[in-house]
Amino acid sequence: MAAHSESILTASEIPEIVNTVKELGLVHDDTSFRRVAVAHSVRGGDRLIEVWLYRTSTAQIEELIISMSTNTLVTRQLVDDQVPQYGFTEIAASVAAVKADPGVIAAVAKRGITDMSTLQVDAWPTGNMGLAHEEGRRVARCILFQRDVVSDNGYARPVDGLMVFVDLDKNEVYEIEDIGVWPIAEEKSNYDAAAVTPRTGLQTINITQPDGPSFTVTDGNHIRWQNWDVRALLDHTEGLVLQSLGWTDEQARRPIMRRASLAEMVVPYGETRESQAFKNALDVGEVGLGRCVNSLVLGCDCLGDITYLDGAWALEDGTPVHVDQAICIHEEDFGIAWKHTDAHNGHAAEVRRSRRLVISSIFTVGNYDYGIFWYLYLDGTIQMEIKLTGIVTTQSYQEGDDLTYSALVAPEVAAPIHQHLFCARFEMEVDGPNNTALRVDIEADPPGPSNPHNNAFRAVATTLETEQQATDRVDAAKSRSWRVINQNKLNRLGQPVGFKLIPADTSTLFPADASRIAGRSGFAKQNMWITPTNEAERFPAGNHVSQSRPEGQGLPTWTEANRSIVDTPLTVWHTFGLTHSARPEDYPVMPTEYARCTWIPFGFFDRNPALDLPPSSHCG
Numbered sequence: 001m002a003a004h005s006e007s008i009l010t011a012s013e014i015p016e017i018v019n020t021v022k023e024l025g026l027v028h029d030d031t032s033f034r035r036v037a038v039a040h041s042v043r044g045g046d047r048l049i050e051v052w053l054y055r056t057s058t059a060q061i062e063e064l065i066i067s068m069s070t071n072t073l074v075t076r077q078l079v080d081d082q083v084p085q086y087g088f089t090e091i092a093a094s095v096a097a098v099k100a101d102p103g104v105i106a107a108v109a110k111r112g113i114t115d116m117s118t119l120q121v122d123a124w125p126t127g128n129m130g131l132a133h134e135e136g137r138r139v140a141r142c143i144l145f146q147r148d149v150v151s152d153n154g155y156a157r158p159v160d161g162l163m164v165f166v167d168l169d170k171n172e173v174y175e176i177e178d179i180g181v182w183p184i185a186e187e188k189s190n191y192d193a194a195a196v197t198p199r200t201g202l203q204t205i206n207i208t209q210p211d212g213p214s215f216t217v218t219d220g221n222h223i224r225w226q227n228w229d230v231r232a233l234l235d236h237t238e239g240l241v242l243q244s245l246g247w248t249d250e251q252a253r254r255p256i257m258r259r260a261s262l263a264e265m266v267v268p269y270g271e272t273r274e275s276q277a278f279k280n281a282l283d284v285g286e287v288g289l290g291r292c293v294n295s296l297v298l299g300c301d302c303l304g305d306i307t308y309l310d311g312a313w314a315l316e317d318g319t320p321v322h323v324d325q326a327i328c329i330h331e332e333d334f335g336i337a338w339k340h341t342d343a344h345n346g347h348a349a350e351v352r353r354s355r356r357l358v359i360s361s362i363f364t365v366g367n368y369d370y371g372i373f374w375y376l377y378l379d380g381t382i383q384m385e386i387k388l389t390g391i392v393t394t395q396s397y398q399e400g401d402d403l404t405y406s407a408l409v410a411p412e413v414a415a416p417i418h419q420h421l422f423c424a425r426f427e428m429e430v431d432g433p434n435n436t437a438l439r440v441d442i443e444a445d446p447p448g449p450s451n452p453h454n455n456a457f458r459a460v461a462t463t464l465e466t467e468q469q470a471t472d473r474v475d476a477a478k479s480r481s482w483r484v485i486n487q488n489k490l491n492r493l494g495q496p497v498g499f500k501l502i503p504a505d506t507s508t509l510f511p512a513d514a515s516r517i518a519g520r521s522g523f524a525k526q527n528m529w530i531t532p533t534n535e536a537e538r539f540p541a542g543n544h545v546s547q548s549r550p551e552g553q554g555l556p557t558w559t560e561a562n563r564s565i566v567d568t569p570l571t572v573w574h575t576f577g578l579t580h581s582a583r584p585e586d587y588p589v590m591p592t593e594y595a596r597c598t599w600i601p602f603g604f605f606d607r608n609p610a611l612d613l614p615p616s617s618h619c620g
Contacts, residue, residue, distance in 0.1 A: 003068070005047050006231045006243045007220040009038050011312040011322035013068065017049050018318035020071045021064065030056040032316035034084045037236040037290075039065055040259065041535045048074060054084040056169050061544060082544035083138055085237075085288050086125065086168060087316035091140060094166040095121040098142050101173040107162050111181055113146060120145040120154035122366055123166070125286040128516055128547050129278050133175050138168040139547065141278060146184055153391070153588055155367055156189035156413065158182075160275055160396035179274050182396030185412035189588035209305040213331055215357060217307050223329060225357045227609070228376045229253070232359050234311035234326050237539070238262055239289035240361040240372040247380065249609075255429045256499065256604075258533075260384070262289070262372055263425035263573070264540045266521040268511050269393070271405040271416030276395055279418070280517035283365045285545035288313075292363040295324045301362055302328040311361075328360045337378060337610045352613040354378060367391040371592075379610040380601040382499075386422055389592045392582050393418065407582045415582035419507055421524040422595060423540045426572040427533055430604070431489040431497045435570045437464045437530050438485065440500075441478040465566050467559040470530035474506040482528060483602055487567055492606045500602040501572065503527060505595040507579045519550030524575050529555050533569035540573055 003013070017036055021027055032054050039048035047068035054061055061079040066072070098104055099116045108119060126134060126141040144159035160182040165175035190196075215225035221232050231243040238261040245257040262284060269279040283289060291313050296302055311326030337354035357376040362369060371387035392415040397408060406414040428435050438461045445456035461483070464470040474480055485498035509524040511517050518525065523540035531537060539545070542553035555573060577595050585591065601609070 003047055004219050004222075005045050006038065006233070007047075008231075008233050008309055008327075009036070009049075009312050010310070011320040013049075014312060014314050014318065014320035016071075017051065017066060017068065018314070020066055020068075021051055021053070023071075024073050026053060026062065026064070026073075028055070032056075032087060033314050033318050034061070034087070034316070035236050035288075036314040036318075038233055040538055041065070046070075052084065063543070079544065083546040083548070084544060085286060085546055086123075086138070086140060088291060089316055090168050090171065091123045093171050094123050094140050094142065094168060097166060097171055097173055098144075098164050101164070101176075103176045104164055104173060107176060107178055108144065108159060111159055111162075111184060113159070113184075118146050118148055119159070120147050121164075124279065124366070125281055125546055126165070127278055127280050128520060128549060130516060130550075133165070134547065137174075140166045140168055142166060143275065148188070151190070151192065151194070152188050153190050155391045155394045156187060156410070156588060157185050158394050158396050158413070159184060163275055163278075177274070182398055183412060185396065185410070187410055187412070189410055189413075191589045207304040209331070213305045213307065215307070215329065215331065217309070217329065221309055223357075223359070225331075225376065226378060227380075228357065230359075230376070232309060232327050232329070234290050234293060234309075234313075234323075234361065235261065236290040236313050237284060237288050239284070239293065239363055240327060240359070240374070242359070242374055245382070247604075254431050254604075256382070256431075258427040258429045260374070260382075260424070260426050262384075262386070262422055263538065264423045264521075264523065264545075265577075266421050266509070266517070266524050266541075267368075267418055268421075268509060268517050268521070268524075269416045269418040270510065271395065273395065273405075273416075276393070276406075276416050279393065279416075280511075280520070281365075282521060282541055282545045283368075283370075285539055285541055285543075287365055289363050289365070289370075291321075292365050293323055293326045294362040294364060294369075295326065296328050296362065297325075302330055302360070304330045304332070306330045326361055328358070330358050332356050332358055334377070337613055338608065351615070352610065353616050354610070364390070367393055378613060379608065380605060382599040383596060384424055384598075385594055385596040386420075386577075387592050387594055388420060388578065389590050391589055392580070392586050409582055409584055409587035413587070415586065417579075417581050419510060419577060419579045420595065421507060421509060421521075421575055421577040423523050423573055423575045424597060425538070425540070426574070426599075428484050428499075428570045428572060430484050430499055431486045433569050434486070434488065434567045435484050436487055436496075436566050437470060437570060437572070438462060438483040438498075439464055439470070439472060440481050440483055441475070443478065463566070464530060465564065466562045467529070467531055467565060468562045470528065470565060471526050471559060472528040473508060474503045474527045482530075482572070484570060484572065485603075491603050493603070495603045497604045498602045499599045499604060501574060502598045502600060503574070503576060504597055505576050505578055507577050508575065510579065516550040519552040520545065520548045522552045522556035523554060523573065525556075527575050529559060529573040529575075530565050531555070531558060531571050531573070532563050532565055533571045534558075537571070
């Protein structure tokens with residue numbers, strides 16, 4: 001019997017999916033699996049799985065939808081002139097090819113390295129820098145570091161100026177670029193427990209719930225907590241995904257979001273040195289965030305009364321990879337939910353404690369670690385937070401080097417300026433499938449008879465009727481926000497029910513429009529895009545972004561149609577993030593930084609939905 005249509009993919013299902021695809025005659029000697037994931041679409045409870053195949057002989061991608069309920073092919077689409085996401089086993093093979101290549105051995109010998117076992121090889125997506133030798137090839141661009149022993153911090157000792165290109169189809173080094181020799185840093189800058197004397201004086205903190213957690217998990221991944229219910233998935237590409245998010249009250253279950261995910265991210269670097277300038281990774285689409293998920297550890301990654309969900313993804317040959325404890329679910333106290341002290345009645349203050357449900361996963365992409373945290377609050381607030389830690393990308397520094405586009409973080413080591421821009425995709429269904437979006441600006445009234453004290457300011461809401469009208473940036477001077485409403489559902493005050501998006505960290509792409517990365521990641525030029533929901537439009541830079549061309553695909557292309565977005569199923573795409581000019585305190589491992597956005601109910605409820613929280617036993 002097939003699992004629920006929205007259940008998390010399991011390692012036991014993957015062989016069945018692979019066998020179904022093989023039995024359909026779609027797998028040959030040159031075929032590899034590039035994506036196996038629960039499909040975005042839901043069709044009458046059918047368990048649908050999305051499978052992407054790559055054929056080396058024709059350099060074509062096939063996008064399939066397979067029904068696990070009937071073991072049949074639902075849809076099949078052939079994709080030409082696109083490069084698939086690289087595979088993990090072929091990257092491991094390319095690392096071995098680099099270490100064995102005579103040209104690489106000679107190049108690192110110039111830098112004093114003769115023991116190839118000390119070489120750390122990081123295979124990066126090559127992006128698309130317009131290099132003639134990359135045309136017609138699937139390419140990984142490998143950069144090098146040195147570790148004397150395996151426990152060393154490799155990023156402390158970059159082997160700069162050397163880039164090695166690997167043809168992934170042939171698994172061979174075909175090009176080496178050597179732009180100059182820099183000295184290899186002497187400091188190892190190790191940060192593990194063996195290298196750092198721990199501070200003292202921190203007393204134990206225990207978080208306990210003697211009566212157990214307030215949430216339940218049934219049917220594999222169906223989470224219920226207070227008025228909330230949602231399903232959590234691990235997607236091969238997007239990582240942690242929320243599905244079918246709703247709120248239940250006396251009016252029965254009320255849907256809010258059909259699907260919510262981190263659909264893409266781009267990390268552009270501002271350094272002009274050739275060994276750094278190519279670094280413009282689309283870490284979701286090029287790497288596959290779900291494949292980078294950590295197995296979480298109680299007391300380290302998550303603290304409290306924890307429930308875990310396991311995850312799974314597939315290697316290129318269809319072999320399942322099972323990940324224990326890939327998703328963490330727990331509750332956190334979150335300070336005061338609301339409080340008032342009434343000075344007129346002499347009674348004790350009325351105060352209620354807040355708490356939130358946390359659904360989280362952590363992903364390691366090369367040198368960086370990203371935590372995706374979803375928070376659901378007792379007052380109806382929904383928050384997405386990205387926690388960034390790990391190690392900044394490093395380059396060698398020697399006296400006389402230009403530090404305009406980088407900063408020293410240690411002797412002989414610099415870190416280039418860069419950005420982390422996240423595009424969250426929210427498939428809305430606020431109290432029903434048809435929604436409308438508003439942009440809300442705060443405007444000051446001009447002096448005049450209607451503003452005699454020159455103090456007047458107000459919220460001005462503009463209905464967004466088309467995609468291009470909705471494409472926008474955050475404007476702090478106007479305290480700009482956005483609202484998604486259902487014009488067909490009114491609260492007791494006669495207002496349409498809705499949710500409001502409050503932006504926080506809102507960088508946009510700094511590389512010029514003429515840059516190749518600006519074409520490949522056009523979604524990052526704006527903070528807001530709103531489109532009519534289309535199951536074929538799921539990734540803001542396009543389905544297949546490896547070596548994608550600078551003329552671009554995805555959101556900028558889709559919104560050229562300027563479709564209507566009034567009273568229809570809507571998808572909100574919000575780009576937010578950080579610009580990171582490194583500091584010494586970011587090294588050798590970076591303290592966590594945060595990027596977030598928040599949805600709050602706006603007329604969705606008739607009053608404060610947290611009014612009924614019970615008082616704490618020690619609040620009188």
